[in-house]
Each structure stands twice: as C-alpha cells, then as structure tokens.
Amino acid sequence: MKITLTVNGTGHPLDVEPRRLLADVLRDDLGLTGTHLGCEHGICGACTVLMDGRPVRSCLVLAVQCDGGSVRTVEGLAGPDGAPHxxxxxxxxxxxxxxxxxxxxxxxxxxxxxxxxxxxxxxxxxxxxxxxxxxxxxxxxxxxxxxxxxxxxxxxxxxxxx
Incomplete structure (x- = not known):
C-alpha cells in the first residue's frame, strides 16, 4: 500500500505491506534506529513514539494506520539547531x-x-x-x-x- 508519513517534520512517501509495523518501517525503511524493539508486545515501552502528538507503542501500530499522520521519534526530540531537548x-x-x-x-x-x-x-x-x-x-x-x-x-x- 502506498502511504505518506511525516516523520520528524519530513514527508516520506512509502510503499508498505499492509501488516508492516510502524516500528519496522521507522527502523528498516527510514533508518531511525532510536526506536527500540524490546518485548514486541506493547509492554516495555521501548518503542514509544508520538503519533499526532500522542504516545503510541510502535510495535503495535501498523504503518498503514499512520497514513497521512505525523510521527515524532527520539531523533526528532532535539531542537532544529541540534540542541538537546x-x-x-x-x-x-x-x-x-x-x-x-x-x-x-x-x-x-x-x-x-x-x-x-x-x-x-x-x-x-x-x-x-x-x-x-x-x-x-x-x-x-x-x-x-x-x-x-x-x-x-x-x-x-x-x-x-x-
């Protein structure tokens, strides 16, 4: 499926399998490896990202569910000048x-x-x-x-x- 994700302020047109997890797309397709996969059951919270401003477990969210949405990862936490949050x-x-x-x-x-x-x-x-x-x-x-x-x-x- 063709989707568009805005990740850390940058738009990304992607072609993803319907059952692909957001965590896998962030890590494997976009190279944002700060999102960690721990339990892969939504319990540990290591994969938490912000989806339209709300925290979600990216190991439980399908990438297609985020189509048109905005995702913020730990890589996007620092300021535009690179200053730490x-x-x-x-x-x-x-x-x-x-x-x-x-x-x-x-x-x-x-x-x-x-x-x-x-x-x-x-x-x-x-x-x-x-x-x-x-x-x-x-x-x-x-x-x-x-x-x-x-x-x-x-x-x-x-x-x-x-």
Missing amino acids: PLQRAFSAEHALQCGFCTPGFLMAAAAALEADPDLGAEPDAVAEVVGSNICRCTGYEPIRRAITRAAQEQREQAHER
Missing part, C-alpha cells in the same frame, strides 16, 4: 540511563506528558504515572523520575522568561 539534558544530568535501551521510550512518553501538561513535574503522582508506563531493567526508576521533574521545571522557567 530539556528531557535529554535532564536524563544526562540525573544519570537516568544506564544501558540506554529503554531511554528513547521514556523520553518520548515524557515528552508527550510534558507537552500535554507543562506543570507535570509539580505533581509527583503524575510523574510516577509516566514512569510506570515503561520498563527499565538497569537504573531503577528514581533517576528517571528526577529527570522528568527537572525537565518540567526547566521548561516552566523558560516559559516564565518569555
């Missing part, structure tokens, strides 16, 4: 990654949550809910919670400066 800076500062396999999924889930609620970091339960949506086997979840809270605080401060 506040979440990327915070994950580094808080040592919220170890092996890094789960990190893209956490970053994308947190990015969606912060875009939906700029005051997210002010509510520990809301941050815990975001963190609980994905699985990490290395760091534990406290550094990830701190990183999301830190990024939310940074974004709030930047918004007040404008």
Whole structure:
C-alpha cells in the first residue's frame, strides 16, 4: 500500500505491506534506529513514539494506520539547531540511563506528558504515572523520575522568561 508519513517534520512517501509495523518501517525503511524493539508486545515501552502528538507503542501500530499522520521519534526530540531537548539534558544530568535501551521510550512518553501538561513535574503522582508506563531493567526508576521533574521545571522557567 502506498502511504505518506511525516516523520520528524519530513514527508516520506512509502510503499508498505499492509501488516508492516510502524516500528519496522521507522527502523528498516527510514533508518531511525532510536526506536527500540524490546518485548514486541506493547509492554516495555521501548518503542514509544508520538503519533499526532500522542504516545503510541510502535510495535503495535501498523504503518498503514499512520497514513497521512505525523510521527515524532527520539531523533526528532532535539531542537532544529541540534540542541538537546530539556528531557535529554535532564536524563544526562540525573544519570537516568544506564544501558540506554529503554531511554528513547521514556523520553518520548515524557515528552508527550510534558507537552500535554507543562506543570507535570509539580505533581509527583503524575510523574510516577509516566514512569510506570515503561520498563527499565538497569537504573531503577528514581533517576528517571528526577529527570522528568527537572525537565518540567526547566521548561516552566523558560516559559516564565518569555
């Protein structure tokens, strides 16, 4: 099937098999390997991307379901000038990654949550809910919670400066 995906702001006309997963198209056809495949059952969250601004497990979504839509992957998180996103800076500062396999999924889930609620970091339960949506086997979840809270605080401060 012929589809068009806008991925990280760039349009991509594609010819895909109807049962092809979005994760496979992103990784294999577009070379965006930051989207990781872990469990391939929608449980771990490593494959989380934003589809029209909402977090989705790309291992559960067919590429044809995204036709005409906009997908944002971890590669599209940085600013246009290549400057790291506040979440990327915070994950580094808080040592919220170890092996890094789960990190893209956490970053994308947190990015969606912060875009939906700029005051997210002010509510520990809301941050815990975001963190609980994905699985990490290395760091534990406290550094990830701190990183999301830190990024939310940074974004709030930047918004007040404008």
